[in-house]
Amino acid sequence: MANDLILRVITKWLSPIIILFALYVQFHGDYSPGGGFQAGVIFSSAILLYALTYGLDAALQLIPEMALRIGASLGVLIYGGVGVASMILGGNFLNYSVLASTPIAGQHIGIIVIELGVGLTVASVMVLLFFTFARRVAPE
Amino acid sequence: MEQLTILLIVIPLMCAPITALIPSEKITWALTLIVSLISLAISFYILYEVIDGKHVIYELGGWRPPWGIEYKIDSLNAFVAVIVSGISALACLFAYRSVPSEIDKKTIPLFYAAFQLCLLGLLGISLTGDIFNLFVFLEISSLATYALISMGKHRKALTAAFSYLILGTIGATFFLIGVGFLFAASGSLNTADIASRFSSFEDMQLVETALIFMVMGIALKAAIFPLHSWLPNAYGQAPSAVSVFLSATATKVSIYVLLRILFDLYPVEYWVDMLLPQIMLSLGCAAVIYGSYRAWQQVEMKRLLAFSSVAQIGYMVIGLSMLNELGLIASIIHLFNHAVIKATLFIGAGILLYRANTTQLKSLRGLGKDMPWTFAAIALAGLSLIGVPGTVGFVTKWYLLEAAVEKGLWIVVATIVVGSVLAIAYVWKIVENLYFRSKRKIHIHDVSSGDDGVAKAPKTMTMALWIGAIMCIIFGLNTELSFQAASSAATALLER
Amino acid sequence: MSLAVNLLLLVFLLVMALAVLKTRHLFAMAMLFGLYSLLVAGLFVVLDAPDVAFTEAAVGTGISTVLMLVTLASTKSGHELVSSEKSRAAPLIICVVMGALLIYGTHDLAELGDASSAPHQEVAARYIEKGQEETGVPNLVTAVLASYRGFDTLGEVTVVLTAGIGVLMLLGNRKKLRVKELANGK
Amino acid sequence: MMDFVLGHINYWLIVAVMMVGLYTLMSRSNLIKKLAGLAIFQTAVILFYVSLGKVTGGTVPIMDEKYTLYSNPLPQVLMLTAIVVGVATTALGFALVIRIKEAYDSVEESEINKMDEQD
Amino acid sequence: MNQLDMTLLIILSIIVPVVGGIIVSRLGKHINIREAATLITALALFVINLLIYVNLDLSHENAVASSRFVFAEPIEGLAIAFSATAFGSLFAIIASGLWIATSIYAIGYMRGHHEKHQTRFYVLFAIAIAGVMAVAYSDNLFTLFLFYEILTVSTYPLVTHSGNREARKGGKTYILILMGSSILFFLPAMIIVWFVSGTLSFQEGGILAGNLDAIWAAPLLALFLFGISKAGLMPLHKWLPSAMVAPTPVSALLHAVAVVKAGVFSVMKIVVFIFGTDFITESNANHWLIWLPLITIVVASFIALRKDNLKERLAYSTVSQLSYIILGALLANEAGILGGTMHIAMHAFAKISLFFAAGAILVATHKKYVSQLSGLGRTMPFTFTVFTIGTLSIIGLPFFGGMWSKWYLLSGSLSFQGPEFTYWAILTGLAISSILNTYYLLSIPMTAFFNKADNDSSNASQHASGIKEAPVACLIGMAIPTCITVYLFFDPQLFYRLAATLNQF
Known part of the structure; x- marks a missing residue:
């Protein structure tokens, strides 16, 4: 597949669009269907596509495995961090209302940040899963 | 105080992702120990x-239940949390030298991360007051468990992990079906909320099916006979440290969930009408006999111990299905007692594995004489398992007996007696092979030969072993803490 | 109308599930499985659950199927073996009993779409009533997911992380361990 | 009677799908197929939940001034989590299958069991 | 002496041997200091027990428990507790007193016999003694049971001391019978007592009367008798000959005194303080059960007669003598109890002398069999004199302590209130047994002194070297119990005073 020019070109054009769409789903999840999880999966599919056309090594150069691991952990840490932050600010764990001056604003900030965490972890893990699996297919 | 309760979840939750990133095995180990x-x-x-009957309520996200998720912690929750985190610390101490000898160096940080996630899941299950949230934590702990078990040395560990994955997921999904049915009937997921409005929907067939599926799902996770088939392989093949941790906690936490479902979520009269106590009582008795008998037949120590777990779970089931306070106390106290005993025995098995590179009983012959301290601790824990007075095992059996006599259930008395005799038989089998049979040539483990010689078990391992063994005695003599916790938990469960 | 669509899709779904059961060709099975997931996603749309549909489409049809294909490729398995030893009577009996039990349970279930049934009262009603007001988010699924039951979602993310860690533990090692080495315990 | 059947037939069909999944999982020897069965089983349960949330005449639970009747968001939220749990389990299962294949050179349970017994 | 001091003494009596054991374990390299430490511990323990004895209030009210010390209470009403009683004190004094003798003896024996792992031996010995003390001072049946078991476990390594195949085999029989019977019979019996009467504490007049149907008294008592297999009732006596593979000091102190006496001590305690003698006679529980010790007395005597291995012969003699004590208990009358209790003491001193002598022969000549002893009396006159005195005391002849216990046992039997047939059977049994005693024990010193040596070369060579006794330490150790045996004939008051308290109720 890696030698198919048409595929390469299409992928090159398609990937950014998919990523853009992922970002839309990520940040527009409050108003329309979607959210961190869906965005993460969509984002990962862009990388998947890239890896399928350009090969695993190229994809790994683009996003090294360590970055994925960090991303996966960081997502959970961001989510948990919001919870801890709300505890520090005097609320219960994950009580976003205390994050800003008004409860609504606080909720808003909280939801956006945790969705980001979700998206980060999901995207990283999905890509990581694919990479790890795909590496086993390659003949020795 | 309230904020402290959630820290129990937050600390492992925040630590696990960090652990996964640190490349050093020592640091990750230390982190895990500290977290535990x-x-x-x-x-x-x-x-x-909370031991004197109070409870702590924590509303996550500041939302009032039933809209938000709530933690309602009474003596039972806290007791289970103590068991889980205590055993985790013990297993971790043991893991310091055991894990590097069994697991690839690069994988160790991930291993400890998964270990912490498993701890997190189990703690979550034991604290939450929301049945769906419970499912989520059940899955966290289960997924971590599958991965941990698959790290066993032998390839059988992979198949054991796979079949546990299949059965565990069936169990969890059954539980999810039950939750769904109950949700369909009640519109709520909060335990206390459902319980308080129970009479308004108790006539529905939905509620009945929900109970059956939840109980079946959890029985599968708790390895209650005859749904135990995954357990012997899983605990037998897992890396030693994992066997220690899981055998002492995972099934116990499931039993705890069963207690919650049967006593807190549903009124007792409800399932008495369904003949559930009789069914569970017979299954419990069957488990004791079958598990002990199979344990006796085993030729490999970890598998023997795993079958003995099947039997010990039977005792817990018997205790809770007798529906009197003493029986419940016996069950709850046994959660703790059995955790201590089994952890000690699995640590012992782990040390033998470390030394001899096998836990086949015939290959371990005579090893007890080279390692008198290890052997003595194993023997002590073995006596506990039998239920010799002065050890923790006795306390449980005594309360079970009292409960059975109070109810006039002679079949239970007979089961306990037969079970104990079989326990003598299988513990004797270990003791005999370790100490009485003449030595066979054993291959000494190659990893340990490098540093501190092959003749000794590493200090951390011996320490963990003896902490466990001493606990078997201390909590067999001074039962104040465990009894008080168990009895206040039992009272709370029966009050409803 | 929507009931009819719903039923039609469900029948298709059943057929697809049976096809997965029956087919021996594993790549075909993977494809059928992808199709099954797609149908489920369609059903979710009919059931007013676009978020779930979205996720199912991405995960069931996407990730799961891809992982299944990769696994097939890596294990080089083409056809399922027909094993004569495995008894099929016992699973069948168990499934029939379980199914009967579930159907017995559904007897008291409110009809599909009945707005007065229990799940729509109290808890859910309050989400709809006050959700936007309390969280400022019009998409109630997001509101419940991220705020009311944010702790569940934290658990969900942790599940994802756990799966990632688990898979890395199993497959992270570049070196393949050979059959014999493993049979003798590493 | 007819109403009852019409109102419940979707649940029955879901139960049927569920059981087909469970049967696949229990009766088949191929590990990959088992996992497919498991996924079908889980998806059917998810479907059951989402069906619970449907309200006739209701709409997607995104607040809008145009609508007053919404479907129930709660089951949907729960199921988002369940889907993720499902895929996580399946992924781990596949990883195990790959390792089992490397260790046993087979993905058929019947063959593997035989090898295990010989050990 | 006030309550507190008494409690302290009881605690000390259990802790001192343990601490001594720990100290000994640290002294493995300094043999002389190690032995000294053992001796000092033994002496200290004896003094402590004497102090308890001296301060014991033997008046009626305090005979059951004067000062109670609760160590732990795992289950409400089921405490691990200790208290000083006259009976307990009797047992403790005998055991700790003979520990001194045994320690002296062991020094000679272990060195002379070149045993391995001597430090381990002394440590375990001390711990076993601690177990005995705990049994002696146990305040209730639960505590008694617990330390009864601990005694089994802690003496096990002593039995298998040599570590060879024979020792392991013997050890296996030892632990299987003792553990198995106690868990199968003793424990259930104890549990039944708990459920019937709601307590396990020793009380005057027993706790079962009024709580248990008279019909069930005999089965329950049978459970106890079989459960306490340390008392050596047939057919559960096999462990005792098996235990003879142990080094002689172990056989001497533990399997002639401490362990077996812990068994009969328990039986006596249960008969008097759990059942109550009145309950036993009223329920006629002893009418049939008394056959058990009776048969054991006779059968064991016959077996002893046929044993050529000296230590095994002594072991069967012990089995037989233990049943005298059980018989005394089951007679359930004043003289019977008194005789049984005193026999605990009298038999202890006599039998330990015999074992010491057997060990001395082993150390000096490496001879194990009776048939090899012909003419040896001339080489080892001291040893065989000791043996003779022990024998005579066990037979129950005048001028030796054993006479008193036999006397009371006989008078107890004469006043037995039961079926005529049983009555005569008891008397006949005792008569036969005494004759057999005389024969199987007395024949040994007789042949040693009066027979000509065998003509095999090894004996001949030893004759040439004249008198050849065991090491001096052995001889000193032997002398002590032998002298006491003689002394006790003239002054049995020490033990009589304690034994008589059992009959105050």
Whole structure:
């Protein structure tokens, strides 16, 4: 597949669009269907596509495995961090209302940040899963 | 105080992702130990606060239940949390030398991360008051468990992990079906909320099916006979440290969930009408006999211990299905007692594995003479398993007996007697092979030969072993803490 | 109308599930499985659950199927073996009993779409009533997911992380361990 | 009677799908197929939940001034989590299958069991 | 002496041997200091027990428990507790007193016999003694049971001391019978007592009367008798000959005194303080059960007669003599109890002398069999004199302590209130047994002194070297119990005073 020019070109054009769409789903999840999880999966599919056309090594150069691991952990840490932050600010764990001056604003900030965490972890893990699996297919 | 309760979850939750990123095996180990110890301290503190029948409520996200998720912690929750985090610390101490000998160096940080996630899941299950949230934590712990078990040395570990994955997921999904049915009937997921409005929907067939599926799902996870088939392989093949941790906690936490479902979520009269106590009582008795008998037949120590777990779970089931306070106390206290005993025995098996590179009983012959201290601790824990007075095992059996006599259930008395005799038989089998049979040539483990010689078990391992063995005695003599926790938990369960 | 669509899709779904059961060709099975997931996603749309549909489409049809294909490729398995030893009577009996039990349970279930049934009262009603007001988010699924039951979602993310860690533990090692080495315990 | 059947037939069909999944999982020897069965089983349960949330005449639970009747968001939220749990389990299962294949050179349970017994 | 001091003494009596054991374990390299430490511990323990004895209030009210020390209470009403009683004190004094003798003896024996792992031996010995003390001072049946078991476990390594195949085999029989019977019979019996009467504490007049149907008294008592297999009732006596593979000091102190006496001590305690003698006679529980010790007395005597291995012969003699004590208990009358209790003491001193002598022969000549002893009396006159005195005391002849216990046992039997047939059977049994005693024990010193040596070369060579006794330490150790045996004839008051308290109720 890696030698198919048409595929390469299409992928090159398609990937950014998919990523853009992922970002839309990520940040527009409050108003329309979607959210961190869906965005993460969509984002990962862009990388998947890239890896399928350009090969695993190229994809790994683009996003090294360590970055994925960090991303996966960081997502959970961001989510948990919001919870801890709300505890520090005097609320219960994950009580976003205390994050800003008004409860609504606080909720808003909280939801956006945790969705980001979700998206980060999901995207990283999905890509990581694919990479790890795909590496086993390659003949020795 | 309230904020402390959630720290029990938050600390392992925040630590696990960090652990996964640190490449050093020593640091990740230390982190895991620290997390376990902090959890232990916190859960002890909570237990101390709630032991006289109070409870702590924590509303996550500041939302009132049933709209938000709530933690309602009474003595039972705290007691289970103490067991889980305490055993985790013990297993961790043991793991220091055991894990590097069994697991690839690069994988160790991930291993400890998964270990912490498993701890997190189990703690979550034991604290939450929301049945769906419980499912989520059940899955966290299960997924971590599958991965941990698959790290066993032998390839059988992979198949064991796979079949556990299949059966565990069936169990969890059954539980999810039950939750769904109950949700369809009640519109709520909060335990206390459902319980308080129970009479308004108790006539529905939905509720009945929900109970059956939840109980079946959890029985599968708790390895209650005859749904135990995954357990012997899983605990037998897992890396030693994992066997220690899981055998002492995972099934116990499931039994705890069963207690919650049967006593808190549903009114007792409801399932008495369904003949559930009789069914469970017979299954419990069957488990004791079958598990002990199979344990006796085994030729490999970890598998033997795993079958003995099947039997011991039977005792817990018997205790809770007798529906009197003493029986419940016996069950709850046995959660703790069996955890201590089994952890000690699996640590012992782990040390033997470390030394001899096998746990086949015939290959271990005579090893007890080279390692008298290890052998003595194993023997002590073995006596506990039998239920010799002065050990923790006795306390449980005594309360079970009292409960059975109170109810006039002679079949239970007979089961306990037969079970104990079989326990003598299988513990003797270990003791005999370790000490009485003449030595066979054993291959000494190659990893340990490098540093501190092959003749000794590493200090951390021996320490963990003896902490366990001494606990078997101390809590067999001074039952104040465990009894008080269990009896206040039992009272709370029966009050409803 | 929507009931009819719903039923039609469900029948298709059943057929697809049976096809997965029956087919021996594993790549075909993977494809059928992808199709099954797609149908489920379609059903979710009919059931007013676009968020779930979205996720199912991405995960069931996407990730799961891809992982299944990769696994097939890596294990080089083409056809399922027909094993004569495995008894099929016992699973069948168990499934029939379980199914009967579930159907017995559904007897008291409110009809599909009945707005007065229990799940729509109290808890859910309050989400709809006050959700936007309390969280400022019009998409109630997001509101419940991220705020009311944010703790569940934290658990969900942790599940994802756990799966990632688990898979890395199993497959992270570049070196393949050979059959014999493993049979003798590493 | 007819109403009852019409109102419940979707649940029955879901139960049927569920059981087909469970049967696949229990009766088949191929590990990959088992996992497919498991996924079908889980998806059917998810479907059951989402069906619970449907309200006739209701709409997607995104607040809008145009609508007053919404479907129930709660089951949907729960199921988002369940889907993720499902895929996580399946992924781990596949990883195990790959390792089992490397260790046993087979993905058929019947063959593997035989090898295990010989050990 | 006030309550507190008494409690302290009881605690000390259990802790001192343990601490001594720990100290000994640290002294493995300094043999002389190690032995000294053992001796000092033994002396200290004896003094402590004497102090308890001296301060014991033997008046009626305090005979059951004067000062109670609760160590732990795992289950409400089921405490691990200790208290000083006259009976307990009797047992403790005998055991700790003979520990001194045994320690002296062991020094000679272990060195002379070149045993391995001597430090381990002394440590375990001390711990076993601690177990005995705990049994002696146990305040209730639960505590008694617990330390009864601990005694089994802690003496096990002593039995298998040599570590060879024979020792392991013997050890296996030892632990299987003792553990198995106690868990199968003793424990259930104890549990039944708990459920019937709601307590396990020793009380005057027993706790079962009024709580248990008279019909069930005999089965329950049978459970106890079989459960306490340390008392050596047939057919559960096999462990005792098996235990003879142990080094002689172990056989001497533990399997002639401490362990077996812990068994009969328990039986006596249960008969008097759990059942109550009145309950036993009223329920006629002893009418049939008394056959058990009776048969054991006779059968064991016959077996002893046929044993050529000296230590095994002594072991069967012990089995037989233990049943005298059980018989005394089951007679359930004043003289019977008194005789049984005193026999605990009298038999202890006599039998330990015999074992010491057997060990001395082993150390000096490496001879194990009776048939090899012909003419040896001339080489080892001291040893065989000791043996003779022990024998005579066990037979129950005048001028030796054993006479008193036999006397009371006989008078107890004469006043037995039961079926005529049983009555005569008891008397006949005792008569036969005494004759057999005389024969199987007395024949040994007789042949040693009066027979000509065998003509095999090894004996001949030893004759040439004249008198050849065991090491001096052995001889000193032997002398002590032998002298006491003689002394006790003239002054049995020490033990009589304690034994008589059992009959105050």
